[in-house]
Structure formats: structure tokens, C-alpha cells
Amino acid sequence: MHQDTPTPQAAIERSALFVATLTSFMGPFMISAVNVALPSIQQDLGLDAVQLSWVATAYLVAVAVGLIPSGRIADIHGRKRVFTTGLVVYTLSAIAAAFVTTGFALIALRSVQGLGVSLFTTTGMAILTSIFPPERRGRALGIYVAAVYVGLSVGPFVGGQLTHLFGWRSIFLVMGPLGAGSIAVTLLFLKGEWAEARGERFDFGGTLVYAASMIALACGASILPSVAGGVLLVLALVGFVLFFRLQVRSPHPVFQVSLLVENRVFAFSCLAALLNYSATFGTTFLMSLYLQYIQGLPPQTAGLVLMAQPVMMALFSPAAGRLSDRVEPRLLASAGMGVTVAGMLVFTGLGADTPLGWIGANLVLLGLGFALFSSPNMSAIMGSVARHQYGLASGTAATMRLLGQMTSMATATVVLALLVGREAIAPENYDRFLLSVRTAFTISALLCAAGIFFSLFRGRLRR
Structure with missing residues (x-):
């Protein structure tokens, strides 16, 4: 049977999906992999606790600073150009970080790396939205979101193995071929440019x-x-x-305030994302402490239990994205928020003898709820704006995610500080630690419940 040759549009879609998915994997992978290597970095470079914390913090701050401006720059000067620039900056700074001899140099390069991530994170999603028509956009964004969770899932394991076998510098060196491959595919196969705001001032x-x-x-x-x-x-x-x-x-x-004032679908979708990440991101942090201190699990076993959540996210995000191409995204996203609220409420009852199987099952439930929310909500955000605003919308969505993650960790930190205090977690304060965990999950459930309102009443994306 004669087989039709691929159309140029199909080839462009495949190339865009490949590079956007690979880069959406690289950022979260680097975050989670480097976190595992921090003790080795501390020992090798002689860092104190504050300096060590900035190895992670400098990266996140740089990403947060760069996301919205990057989206605006991309809308003006071209999304492919900014995307490629981000990849070059990220790849070169990662390779350079593998050869540093001081903590200051590593922190500085982590900041540069974060700026590179902000450039390609904002534009990757905007390019997908520019290329894929609405009837196939949800599936593409679902795969893009799934790659984020794959990066978060495999980062600790791969980072731990690389650090054990070759040292912490190998984590940064691995980014070299991944980044170079992405740059090559972008330049060779991703044809065209998208700059609907060309000529406007920055x-x-x-x-x-x-x-x-x-x-x-x-x-x-x-x-x-x-x-x-x-x-x-x-x-x-x-x-x-x-x-x-x-x-x-x-x-x-640099940010069109009218988007939040006049576009209810966009504004409510962003607020729903902010509340969802504020409710869910700290789950891994809290449950890691709970499983190791209260349940007495070794780190590797606790890590395997915690993988249940991101694995479910990775498995079901593409399916949720495909479904959002046919079903109104607000209905799917709101259902996902409801499932997440149920999972948070289950964890408000955690005790010293909660069965491990029950915990694993609830993490699966939370992963399913988040997958059901995330891809349709992203589809709603990107589908609610005009083409010349794709970069800005993508940057805003990524900023909401980062702000939510910061809020979630700040909430967990404050609750622990108020209820446990500046003490090491030990058997004599396990009761206060358990109260902290239950309190944090109660706050998370309330935040997520508020998110259901914004998700459900955002308005219809399709008429």
C-alpha cells in the first residue's frame, strides 16, 4: 500500500514536540538531581549551610525573574530565536559548572543556568501552541507536562547514581549532549519563526x-x-x-494587566494553577520527612514510595491533554482539583501507624488528580489568548507554577517552625511533627478547595 510522505507541517510538529518535551524534562531533572548531590557538593567545595542552600535557591530565583520578561522578548524578537538562545546559555553554563573550584562560581553559574531555563521554558510551550491547531493542542501540551514529571521522577535516582559512580560534576556534564542535541534539532528541523509582536518596544x-x-x-x-x-x-x-x-x-x-482584568478564562485559570501548586508541591517534602522519621523507612525506600505520585502524573497527563481537546477543559481541571482535595484530606489523618499501602494508594490518587488538572488547565491558559500573547501567557503560567511552589514550601516551613521550632526532628517531638504535617495538609486542602471555585467558574473556552 502506498504510504503518504510526511507533510512539512507534520515534520515541524514532530520536531517542535521533540525539542519542547526534551527541554521540559531537562529543567526539573536538573533541580531534583542536583538536590541529591548537595552533600557531595558541600564536601567538595567546602560550603557552609547557607552557601549550600543558594546552590538551589539561585537557580530558582533566576528562573522566577526571567519567565515573564522572556515571554515578552520572545513575542517581540521571535520564539525560536529566544528558545535557541536559552538552550545555548543553559548548556554552556551547565558544562562550565562541572569545572568550578569555588562555591561562588557554582552559585553564579546556577543563576545563569536558571536564566537559560526561563528562556526556553517560556518559549517551548508558546511554540507548541503556535504550531499545533486547537484540536491537537491538548495532546501536545499533555506530553509536554508529562515530561516535567518524568524529570522530577527520575532526577533523584539518576542524580544519585551519577554522583555515586562519577561524582556530582557528572550531573552537569550530562546536560551537554542533551542540550547540544536539542540545539541541533531546533536549528535543523524546526522551520519558521513566530513573533506576532515584532516591532513593539520592550x-x-x-x-x-x-x-x-x-x-x-x-x-x-x-x-x-x-x-x-x-x-x-x-x-x-x-x-x-x-x-x-x-x-x-x-x-x-512587559506584562499586559488587561489579561487578568478583562480575560476571565485566563485570569481564573492562572489563579487555579497558583492555588493547585500552592497546595501540592510541598507534599513530597512533608511525606519524605514523615516516611523516614515516623515510619522509619530508609531514604531509598521512601523515595520509591514517593515516586508513585509523579509516575501517575507522567502516565496520565498525555491522556488528560487528549481528552481536553474534546471535553471543556474547566470540567476536567475542576474534577482533578476535587480528586486532589480528597487526597489532601486523607493525609490530614496521618498517624504513627498509618498503613504504608494506604499512603501509597493516596499518592496514586493525588498523582491522578494533578494529571487531570494540569494538562487541561494549561490548554485553557494557552487557548484563551491571542497569538501575539502566547509567549506572555506561557511565561505567566510558568510563573504561577513557581510562585505556587514557593508558597507551598514557605507554608510547610512556617508550620514546622511554629509547631516544632528550631529543633532537630527527634522522638521527643514526633507528636508535634505529626501535628505540623496534618496542619500543613489541612491548609493545602483549603487552598485546593478554593482553586475549584476559580477552575469551575472560569468560563467556557469553546463556544
């Missing part, structure tokens, strides 16, 4: 205010509940108020 003043506010927010959240943390959060709030006022007045804003 708002440098607004970007500086945004960057300063985001740095204050990220640094403040990382040192809560200290007084300095509270002061930084207040400064961040003042900065964001100033930023929004500047954006309203600017003829070419």
Missing part, C-alpha cells in the same frame, strides 16, 4: 521593578519565619503593586 523599567520584586519574594520566602523574611515579603508586595501600576500606564508593558 519595557526595561518595568522589567527591573519586576525583577527586584521577584528576588525579594523568593529570598523572603526562603528564610521565613524570620523578621528579615517578613520584611522582604512586604518589600516584594510593594514592588508588585508599583509594577502593576507601571504596566497599566505603559504603552508597551
Whole structure:
């Protein structure tokens, strides 16, 4: 039987899906893999605890600062160009980080790496949205989201193995061929350029205010509940108020405030994402402590139990994305939020003798709920804006995710600090630690329940 040759459009779609999926894997993989290698990095470079924390924090702060400006730059100058630039920056800084001899150099390169991630994270999703028609977009975004969870799932295991066999520097060297391959595929096979806002000016003043506010927010959240943390959060709030006022007045804003004011589908979808990540991201952190301290599991066994959640996310996100091509995304996303609330409520009853099978089953439930929410919600965000706003929408969605993750970790940190205090977790305070875990999951359930409202009443994406 004669087989039709692939159309140029089909080839472009495959190339875009390949590079976007690979890059969506690389960022989360690097985060989770490096976290496992931190003790080895500390020993090799002679870092103190604060310096070591900045190996991870500098990366996240740089990503947070770069996401929204990157989206605007991509809309003006071309998404493929910004995507490729991000890959080059990320790959070169990762390779350079493998050869550092001081903690300062590593932290600086982690910041550069984070900026590279912000460039290709924002534009990867925008390119997929530009290329794939609405009837196939949900499936593509579902695969893209699944790759994020695969990166989070395999990062600790692969990072641990690489660190054990070849040293922590090998984690950064592995990014070399992955990044180079992505650059080659992008340049050779991803034809075309997308810059619907070409010719418009870039708002440098607004970007500086945004960057300063985001740095204050990220640094403040990382040192809560200290007084300095509270002061930084207040400064961040003042900065964001100033930023929004500047954006309203600017003829070419880096962030179009009208998207949040006039586009209810976009605004409510972003708020739902913020609340969902605020509720769910700290689950792994809290359950890792619970399984090791209360259940007495060794780290590797606790890690295997915790993999149940991201594995379910990776398995079901593409299916949820495909389903959102046919079913109104708000219905699927709201159902996913409901399932997540149920899972959080189960964990509010954790005790010293909760069966391990029951915990694993609930992690599976949480993974299913998050997969059902994430891909359809992303499809709603990207489908609710005009083509010239794809980069901005993608950057905003990624920023909501990062802000939610920071909120979730800050909530867990504050609850532990208030109820356990500045003590090592030990048998004499296990009762207070369990109360902290249950309290944190109660807050998470309430946040997720509020998210159902925004998800359900965002309005219809399709008429």
C-alpha cells in the first residue's frame, strides 16, 4: 500500500514536540538531581549551610525573574530565536559548572543556568501552541507536562547514581549532549519563526521593578519565619503593586494587566494553577520527612514510595491533554482539583501507624488528580489568548507554577517552625511533627478547595 510522505507541517510538529518535551524534562531533572548531590557538593567545595542552600535557591530565583520578561522578548524578537538562545546559555553554563573550584562560581553559574531555563521554558510551550491547531493542542501540551514529571521522577535516582559512580560534576556534564542535541534539532528541523509582536518596544523599567520584586519574594520566602523574611515579603508586595501600576500606564508593558482584568478564562485559570501548586508541591517534602522519621523507612525506600505520585502524573497527563481537546477543559481541571482535595484530606489523618499501602494508594490518587488538572488547565491558559500573547501567557503560567511552589514550601516551613521550632526532628517531638504535617495538609486542602471555585467558574473556552 502506498504510504503518504510526511507533510512539512507534520515534520515541524514532530520536531517542535521533540525539542519542547526534551527541554521540559531537562529543567526539573536538573533541580531534583542536583538536590541529591548537595552533600557531595558541600564536601567538595567546602560550603557552609547557607552557601549550600543558594546552590538551589539561585537557580530558582533566576528562573522566577526571567519567565515573564522572556515571554515578552520572545513575542517581540521571535520564539525560536529566544528558545535557541536559552538552550545555548543553559548548556554552556551547565558544562562550565562541572569545572568550578569555588562555591561562588557554582552559585553564579546556577543563576545563569536558571536564566537559560526561563528562556526556553517560556518559549517551548508558546511554540507548541503556535504550531499545533486547537484540536491537537491538548495532546501536545499533555506530553509536554508529562515530561516535567518524568524529570522530577527520575532526577533523584539518576542524580544519585551519577554522583555515586562519577561524582556530582557528572550531573552537569550530562546536560551537554542533551542540550547540544536539542540545539541541533531546533536549528535543523524546526522551520519558521513566530513573533506576532515584532516591532513593539520592550519595557526595561518595568522589567527591573519586576525583577527586584521577584528576588525579594523568593529570598523572603526562603528564610521565613524570620523578621528579615517578613520584611522582604512586604518589600516584594510593594514592588508588585508599583509594577502593576507601571504596566497599566505603559504603552508597551512587559506584562499586559488587561489579561487578568478583562480575560476571565485566563485570569481564573492562572489563579487555579497558583492555588493547585500552592497546595501540592510541598507534599513530597512533608511525606519524605514523615516516611523516614515516623515510619522509619530508609531514604531509598521512601523515595520509591514517593515516586508513585509523579509516575501517575507522567502516565496520565498525555491522556488528560487528549481528552481536553474534546471535553471543556474547566470540567476536567475542576474534577482533578476535587480528586486532589480528597487526597489532601486523607493525609490530614496521618498517624504513627498509618498503613504504608494506604499512603501509597493516596499518592496514586493525588498523582491522578494533578494529571487531570494540569494538562487541561494549561490548554485553557494557552487557548484563551491571542497569538501575539502566547509567549506572555506561557511565561505567566510558568510563573504561577513557581510562585505556587514557593508558597507551598514557605507554608510547610512556617508550620514546622511554629509547631516544632528550631529543633532537630527527634522522638521527643514526633507528636508535634505529626501535628505540623496534618496542619500543613489541612491548609493545602483549603487552598485546593478554593482553586475549584476559580477552575469551575472560569468560563467556557469553546463556544
